[in-house]
Amino acid sequence: MDPIRLYMKDFCSHSETEFSFEDFNSSLIIGKIKGNDRFSNASGKSTIFNAIEYALFNEAQFSTLERIIRKDTNSCLVEMDFLSSLDNSIYRIRRSNSRKTGTDVRLFKKNGDDWEDLTQRRASDTEKDIQKAIGFNYKVFCASSLFVQPGAENNTQKDFGNMPALTVEKRKAVL
Numbered sequence: 001m002d003p004i005r006l007y008m009k010d011f012c013s014h015s016e017t018e019f020s021f022e023d024f025n026s027s028l029i030i031g032k033i034k035g036n037d038r039f040s041n042a043s044g045k046s047t048i049f050n051a052i053e054y055a056l057f058n059e060a061q062f063s064t065l066e067r068i069i070r071k072d073t074n075s076c077l078v079e080m081d082f083l084s085s086l087d088n089s090i091y092r093i094r095r096s097n098s099r100k101t102g103t104d105v106r107l108f109k110k111n112g113d114d115w116e117d118l119t120q121r122r123a124s125d126t127e128k129d130i131q132k133a134i135g136f137n138y139k140v141f142c143a144s145s146l147f148v149q150p151g152a153e154n155n156t157q158k159d160f161g162n163m164p165a166l167t168v169e170k171r172k173a174v175l
Contacts, residue, residue, distance in 0.1 A: 001085055001133075001134050001136075002021075002082060002085065003021040003052070003080065003082050004020070004021055004081040004083060004090065005019065005020055005021065005022075005081040006018070006019045006021070006048070006052060006055070006078075006079070006080050006081075007077070007080075008047075008048075008051045008076075008077070008078050009076060009077040009078075010075065010077070011050075011051050011054075011070065011077070011078055012047040012050065012051075012068055012070060012076075013047055013070065014051075015070065017048075019048075046061075051078045051080075052080065054068065054078050054095060055078045055079065056130070056134060056141065057137075057141065058095065058105065058127070059138055068097060069097055069098075069099060074098060074100065075096060075100075076096065076097050077095070077096045078094075078095050079092060079093065079094045080092070080093050084133045084134070084135065086133070086135045087133075089109055089110065089133075090109070091107065091108065091109055091110070091130075092107070092108040092110070092115060093105070093130055094106040094108070104123075105119070105126050106126070107119050107129055107133070109133075
């Protein structure tokens with residue numbers, strides 16, 4: 001699975017943010033509050049990763065899914081486009097959460113210039129189709145994409161540790 005685009009509207013601290021992953025091969029996320037990079041705590045860096053987890057797996061690092069909705073708004077939306085390595089197709093997952101109506105998930109597949117709606121009648125069936133398109137589940141995603149220090153699994157801000165400094169044996173143990 002290769003990410004292509006991430007869009008967030010009223011998700012946590014982000015009023016509206018869009019990323020094109022096609023613009024870079026790797027990145028460093030630096031937070032700034034009011035244009036000052038000396039103040040980066042709570043600027044929304046971790047929220048980007050939370051939005052990816054939410055879009056792909058309906059998982060959020062909060063006590064309730066309602067907490068992902070930005071303060072003073074009634075709903076949030078996250079869209080993620082990705083290239084599936086399983087069938088070489090482009091998919092879009094659209095998840096929304098509303099204080100009034102709850103959550104909604106939609107799955108689309110790019111067909112030429114259009115998006116074919118693959119959303120099933122039951123959300124659980126759509127979730128299964130999403131997992132098929134992604135090619136792995138949430139547990140595999142966390143184990144392969146996130147470097148979490150032992151004991152930090154329940155923290156809201158994950159400690160990614162210092163993987164490059166670890167020995168090969170210790171890296172294997174973490175993974």
